[in-house]
Amino acid sequence: MVHLPPFALDHWLSTYDFATPPIAYNLASSTGPRWSVADICALGDAPLAIDDTILSYAPPEGSRALREAIAAFHDTDPDSIIVTTGASEALSILFCLGAQPGANIVLPDPGYPAYEAVAQAWGLATRSYHLRREDRFIQRADAILAQVDADTALVILNTPHNPTGTVMPRIEIEALAAALAERGVPLLVDEVYHPLYFTAPQPSAAGIPNVIVTSDLSKALSLPGLRTGWLIDADADRRARIIDARSYFTISGSPLLERLATHALQQSDAILARLRSVAQANIAQLDALIAGSGGRLAWVRPDGGTTAFPWFTDGRDSRSFCQTLAAQGVLLAPGDCFGHPAHMRLGFTQQEEGLATAVGRIAAALTAI
Numbered sequence: 001m002v003h004l005p006p007f008a009l010d011h012w013l014s015t016y017d018f019a020t021p022p023i024a025y026n027l028a029s030s031t032g033p034r035w036s037v038a039d040i041c042a043l044g045d046a047p048l049a050i051d052d053t054i055l056s057y058a059p060p061e062g063s064r065a066l067r068e069a070i071a072a073f074h075d076t077d078p079d080s081i082i083v084t085t086g087a088s089e090a091l092s093i094l095f096c097l098g099a100q101p102g103a104n105i106v107l108p109d110p111g112y113p114a115y116e117a118v119a120q121a122w123g124l125a126t127r128s129y130h131l132r133r134e135d136r137f138i139q140r141a142d143a144i145l146a147q148v149d150a151d152t153a154l155v156i157l158n159t160p161h162n163p164t165g166t167v168m169p170r171i172e173i174e175a176l177a178a179a180l181a182e183r184g185v186p187l188l189v190d191e192v193y194h195p196l197y198f199t200a201p202q203p204s205a206a207g208i209p210n211v212i213v214t215s216d217l218s219k220a221l222s223l224p225g226l227r228t229g230w231l232i233d234a235d236a237d238r239r240a241r242i243i244d245a246r247s248y249f250t251i252s253g254s255p256l257l258e259r260l261a262t263h264a265l266q267q268s269d270a271i272l273a274r275l276r277s278v279a280q281a282n283i284a285q286l287d288a289l290i291a292g293s294g295g296r297l298a299w300v301r302p303d304g305g306t307t308a309f310p311w312f313t314d315g316r317d318s319r320s321f322c323q324t325l326a327a328q329g330v331l332l333a334p335g336d337c338f339g340h341p342a343h344m345r346l347g348f349t350q351q352e353e354g355l356a357t358a359v360g361r362i363a364a365a366l367t368a369i
């Protein structure tokens with residue numbers, strides 16, 4: 001039987017977010033402010049009508065219209081794009097195709113927990129490169145390359161990074177991808193938090209030789225309920241195998257969701273403007289929270305993305321603190337969900353209103369420990 005460990009982060013999030021009523025202040029989620037179907041359809045000069053959508057299968061690689069909208073978002077070729085059921089399916093397909101006997105995959109620690117669990121479930125060994133808070137969580141090419149060996153099938157880079165918010169500049173991604181090309185190893189750049197940057201804006205990694213990009217509508221584009229992700233891969237042979245894998249796994253996406261997704265991407269400026277405004281306002285409040293914590297909490301201010309990964313400076317486990325706050329209606333994610341118990345993940349872009357109240361409760365709970 002394949003071993004899949006319990007997904008601690010999703011258990012924690014579901015317990016509070018799918019409760020009735022849901023948690024009042026969600027600072028644990030990694031997505032953006034919420035949108036309804038009506039909100040999305042109404043965006044733009046020509047509102048979207050979806051009633052006439054035929055509920056057939058979609059093409060396994062995604063509709064042409066959606067692939068063109070994704071290509072415009074990444075400034076790349078629509079033919080290089082394959083639509084998937086969230087970035088999750090894209091990752092699973094890549095791990096499945098890479099899982100030769102003895103093969104390994106190189107991934108970040110801390111990192112999105114599904115990388116390790118799903119890769120191992122497909123039979124890949126995992127090797128981690130470490131993002132150290134003493135080094136501002138920077139993802140360094142030399143540390144990544146040090147983990148690569150003759151059996152490495154794939155290297156994962158996640159930028160902007162979940163949970164730390166660190167960003168690798170495109171010029172460094174190009175150098176890393178070139179170094180990996182010499183060893184015959186593709187670089188997967190998971191950019192689901194692109195293009196949310198707080199310091200220097202970065203272009204997408206799409207188009208860099210030897211790079212496969214994964215992304216989605218769930219994170220920066222704030223629409224996880226559309227379950228729409230994609231892969232961008234210039235390698236036509238690998239794309240053919242990926243499309244076959246998709247046909248086997250899920251057959252296709254939903255034509256209804258693909259139409260909504262296409263419209264959302266065409267209106268991404270409005271969606272991103274709302275996200276950026278929530279992010280800017282909320283990150284300033286988190287700055288004040290950390291500065292006023294009397295040294296109990298420290299953080300590396302994120303350079304991008306929707307989450308930060310502060311920690312207790314005395315090294316205590318954050319879970320009971322997170323439980324206390326959850327009982328008061330404020331949801332943070334305990335760092336043990338990422339294998340780092342003294343940390344906590346703060347998602348600062350979903351909560352459009354009420355952050356001052358939530359931050360006030362966190363500050364009060366800090367003084368009580």
Ligand SMILES: Cc1ncc(COP(=O)(O)O)c(C=O)c1O
Binds near residue numbers: 030085087089162218
């Ligand atoms: C870094 C990263 N990649 C991929 C995913 C998968 O998201 P989805 O399947 O909604 O696209 C997530 C979800 O949290 C994530 O944080």
